[in-house]
Amino acid sequence: MEPTVASRPDPTGLNRRALLQGGIFAGLGALVATAPFFADSPAAAAAAPGGPEPSAARLKLTKFKDPLRIPPVLRPRGQGGHDELTVRLRTADVTLHSELPPVTMWTYEGVYPGPTIETVSGRPLRVAWENHLTGNIPVTAVDFSLATGPSPDPLSNYPGTDGCQEVPGVAGLPPWAAVHLHGMLTGGGNDGWMENLIGPGDVQLSAYPNKQAATTLWYHDHTHHVSRYSVYAGLAGLFISRNAEERALNLPKGEHEVPLILSDRNFGLDASGALTGRSVHKVEMVGAQRLMRPHHGPYTLVNGVVWPYLEVEPRWYRFRIANTANSRIYRLMLLADGRPVPGAFQVIGSDQGLIDKPVAVDGALNLSPGERAEVLVNFGAFRGQALKLVNTFQGVTPGASNQRNDLAEPDVMQFRVADRKPVTRFALPPVISPTFKRVTPEDLPHDHPHRWVVLVGPGSANLPELWEMEEIDPAGITFPSAGIVQVQDAQGAVKTLRRTAMSYDEGRAFTAAHDGVETWKYLNLAAAPHPMHIHLAHFQVLSRENYDVTGFDRVTRGSARPIAFKAASVLEAHELGEKDVIRVGTAGQIVPGPNGTPGELVTVAVRFPVVGRGVHHCHMLEHEQHMMRPLVVSPAAHLHRGGAGGHH
Structure with missing residues (x-):
């Protein structure tokens, strides 16, 4: 049976015919496109709350101009007692914002983030990760420093490479790769050991028991010594497993179950000062000792879109949130009229699956790199309003910028709640996972x-x-x-x-x-x-x-x-x-x-x-x-x- 593709607009910013010619749909699995990208309807935009806003000074891009895109879904094919899937690592041109030109990235199947792999828990999975990458790594790596100590407003808050020096040895990195399915409980031989690299034309064959509970994992490159550049180049994607216990909960599903894959970037500038879209890995080296600060880019991406918006109904939604940034910790708050919404996030799951009962978040939802959380959010009380998801710091007013702490632009995305009667069919269940037990x-x-x-x-x-x-x-x-x-x-x-x-x-x-x-x-x-x-x-x-x-x-x-x-x-x-x-x-x-x-x-x-x-x-x-x-x-x-x- 040939893979099937939903007849919806392509969500990637890539040309559909080019994708077909490139063979993205020839792997062992069905790739399903689930939402349009950069396809605004003027009539709908006029009726919706919220709207585009200017970003912080010198960042040049408009916030909330582009809709959130949903990564395509890959479902493996059954082969008797196990499932199989082929995923190709490909160099592709990707659009991250409608005001940016398409930019070359290293990707899984030509999209960033990579396709969401969706499986059934308990079905063993075999994946052939094929390396079709070309060219040297599409990342410009630079650093900068002040001998007097850390800057109160570091250059990493802004795009471009002025005042920086190139990091030796990065520009010429060839496309070696090692794929790690983060959080999958599999033997060491299938885990994506970072020194067992595959080059172009080679294949990493990995067998995953997939015996875990229904959960949200993610896959990314784990190449030894250079993963901070290879993941930054675009090699990351989501992995979901489902089971009967989860299905029995009747949680929000379909278009009401939304992945939010967080990352940050910095971009290059051309000679005229315009953004090129090329990824710039820019870090501060502090003081005479040149102590490296972790990377924090000023542009927040959700599902590969810079500061997107999502039109939602006044009802419950399920969000699978994954922090795939290099080093940034996201302290997430939902704001209505500029004020935090108390208990906005009802946490129902963590890295490795569902928890016993929903827990309301008091304050910020803190996710460090690699962490995931599943949350339920009820937009029923906000019909006709626009809400913001923001990143913040303790001691900083939610929604305010803070350059010293790499928070030039705190906004993450915007939710536009339709002005219609709330949907009340779903009620927050008092028990999420009856099989989960807290260890003491x-x-x-x-x-x-x-x-x-x-x-x-x-x-x-x-x-x-x-x-x-x-x-x-x-x-x-x-x-x-x-x-x-x-x-x-x-x-x-x-x-x-x-x-x-x-x-x-x-x-x-x-x-x-x-x-x-x-x-x-x-x-x-x-x-x-x-x-x-x-x-x-x-x-x-x-x-x-x-x-x-x-x-x-x-x-x-x-x-x-x-x-x-x-x-x-x-x-x-x-x-x-x-x-x-x-x-x-x-x-x-x-x-x-x-x-x-x-x-x-x-x-x-x-x-x-x-x-x-x-x-x-x-x-x-x-x-x-x-x-x-x-x-x-x-x-x-x-x-x-x-x-x-x-x-x-």
Whole structure:
């Protein structure tokens, strides 16, 4: 059976005939276009609330001019006991805003974001990821700095490369790739190991058990050392699995179930000062040490459209929100008449599936890079109004700009609510997933392993560090000592930790038992937050606690006095479910100085249902290269063969 295509306008900004000639529909699956793109109706526009607005100074593009596009959907074909799909990596010209010319990007199947792969949970899936990319990476990489320290209004708030220098070695990067289906519980051989690259003409064959609950995952390039550029070039897309439990809920569906795939970009300028649309990866290098700040682009894209709008009915909607940005944390609020809507987001799911009951968000919905959340929003009370989804900072008026914190333009998108009678057929269910259960420390085996991972600010290489630690006897140790950290918990007990490994290729890997459970404790001693991701596993967050980190000697790189417990913190709504990324550190304003932002200790209960070699790392892509360590999951019997731990 040949793949089928819905007879709707193409949602990609690409020419439909060119797509057909390029063979986008020849893979193993049905590609369904679900919404028009840049196809405004003058009559409809006149009747709708809201409308285009100018963006912040020097950003040049009109906000809310273009409709949100919905990525096409790929559904695999059944082949007996499993499903199959072919997805091609292609170089294509993509339109990101109607005031920008089409720009060359690296894509999956010629669209950005890539097609949404939709599957049935429990059906094993085999994907052939074919590399048809051409040319060098379509990203201009530059940096800039002030020897006196960070700028109050950095150049990264604005387009172009004036005042910057080119980052050596990026312009000539050839199209190697490694596809990682983020959050899929699959063995190490199918996980998209970042050093097992495929070049043009080659194929990555991956088998995914797909035994997970109904959930929202995403796929992206994971090429070692350069993922911050390859994902930025366009290699990202959504993955959805469904099951009977989810269908029984009768949640909003069809056009009322909408993906919101968030990313940010900066763009180039031509000689006349006009925007070219080419992606510019521009970062600030702070001070004489040239400490790299994570990338934050001034243009927010939703589903690959810069500042789009979405026309909605006065009724409930289901949104699948994924933060696919390199490093930006999105603190999302919904504003009506410039004021936050209390409880606007009813969270029903997290990274790895649905939670037990809906939880209203009090304040902002904080999503760090790699995190996803499923939310329900009721527009029934806002008929005939325009609402804004904005990104904000703690301590900053929602909807206001803040250049110092890379928030030149806080708006994300606009919702235009039709002026008609509200639809009231759907009611918020009191129970979402009756099969989901929150884990408590009492549920864990009494003899399960404990791991410590300490996140530290820039060291001798002027880069933030990830330290794997082991607990030791403090006898004979002089404090402070390099790589030694003491931690005092809420009961006053002190543990002494010694660094065992830091760089990617240093020391033995954490080795976990297949189907085992472990407690991992992430301690952040740095000012900046870090979203931590574990491959080959999923976890639940047990606690989030604030710690006094002023006892850490940043010169010696060890604690002069114990890092001491201050107070327990509250988990956010989307942190109550199964996850694969957790933010460690505040999502709000970063306060400099020795008594500034408190440290955080986040404790998670990790399960390892698959076997193989993977990694754990920070999902800020600018940190991924140097905040990454290998991880091995092995059959339990193999761990003990030949001696304790299986090491020979």
